Amino acid sequence: MTALSIKLLSKSFGSQVVLDNLDLEINQGQIFGLIGPNGAGKTTTINCIADLLNFNSGKIEIFGQDLVSNRIEVKKNVGILFENTESLFEYLKGEEQLQFVGEIYGLDKTTIETRIYELFEYFNLEIFRWKSVSEYSKGMRKKLALASILLYNPDLIIMDEPFDGLDTLTVKKVKELIKTLKKNGKTILITSHILSYIEDITDEVAIIDNGKIVFQSPTKEIRTKFKNSTTNENYESLEEVFLDLTTEGGIQENVLSWL
Ligand SMILES: Nc1ncnc2c1ncn2[C@@H]1O[C@H](COP(=O)(O)OP(=O)(O)OP(=O)(O)O)[C@@H](O)[C@H]1O
Ligand SMILES: [Mg+2]
Incomplete structure (x- = not known):
């Protein structure tokens, strides 16, 4: 499917x-x-x-x-982890964020509580559970945003x-x-x-x-299966495919005149 x-x-x-x-x-x-x-x-x-x-x-x-x-x-x-964790509510505490998501997705109270407990433990965020999202570091925000998705499965x-x-x-x-x-x-x-x-x-x-x-x-x-368009050899890595096929491929020399 x-x-x-x-x-x-x-x-x-x-x-x-x-x-x-x-x-x-x-x-x-x-x-x-x-x-x-x-x-x-x-x-x-x-x-x-x-x-x-x-x-x-x-x-x-x-x-x-x-x-x-x-x-x-x-x-x-569908669960989406946004690039800059835009889905998080800045002024909710971590716990409240997950509670809110759980309620929106119609999970029952016990399920929400059990899952939240496990998620904070899994992501090592227990001590931030009752802190405001605005106090989270970048990585913690990613973890919390991911937890919000896993919560409703x-x-x-x-x-x-x-x-x-x-x-x-x-x-x-x-x-x-x-x-x-x-x-x-x-x-x-x-x-x-x-x-x-x-x-x-x-x-x-x-x-x-x-x-x-x-x-x-x-x-x-x-x-x-594929060959590099310049060398006609098989690709050695995905990086090589990327550099061969995208407009970023060319490495410029002497671009910054003052360096
Ligand atoms: N809201 C917007 N208004 C105007 N232009 C936008 C907007 N969002 C994205 N763009 C433009 O759309 C193009 C694609 O941006 P996008 O964010 O999708 O790239 P990306 O592949 O995710 O890049 P990155 O790897 O940097 O995250 C860029 O030229 C960007 O400037
Ligand atoms: Mg992007």
Whole structure:
């Protein structure tokens, strides 16, 4: 079954075309990596899926349901970790944040309490449980935002730069967590600039550049199936594919005249 289907998605900001007839299909149970240069359109794509942006044209379906015509129903089963943890309520305490999310998603009181306890323990945030979100560090905010999603256990989880700001132990934990979510049948879409992590955990990867998908492949085939356009040798890493195929590829010399 297709978990997420994006067809011919276009989005412009003023005269700037940011998503240009983008197509993407993610099967249920996949860990899918979406990578691309800064400004390529990853977050804009996610904001369209989150229903935070009106797109100009195209169609987004989640588990076979059209997003625009089934907004409330569709979004119940999606959890999005935003790039800058924008979903957190600054002036709520950590505990209150999770309570609020649990209530919005209709969980019963006992379930909310049990899960909140486990989540604070899992993310080593117990001593911040009763502190205001505005007092959390960047990494703690990521953990709390992720906890808010895990709390209601959606089937499609989208993570925009989840590793950004996390310490080494937490990165390890989150990678394991992503693999566990997959084992439990969840579908995960993840963006990251840390390509070794993407190579490590994803089943399939797509590269977006200037609002278009320029490459897509099962992750394990990248090193054997494709050849570098310059050397005609197999790629040695996802990083090499990225540098070969995106406009960021060229490394300029002598750019800063005063250095
Ligand atoms: N609200 C907005 N108004 C105007 N332009 C925007 C807005 N949001 C994004 N853009 C533009 O859309 C383009 C894509 O931005 P987006 O945030 O989707 O990139 P990204 O791939 O997530 O990059 P990064 O790797 O830096 O997070 C950029 O040129 C950005 O300036
Ligand atoms: Mg982004």
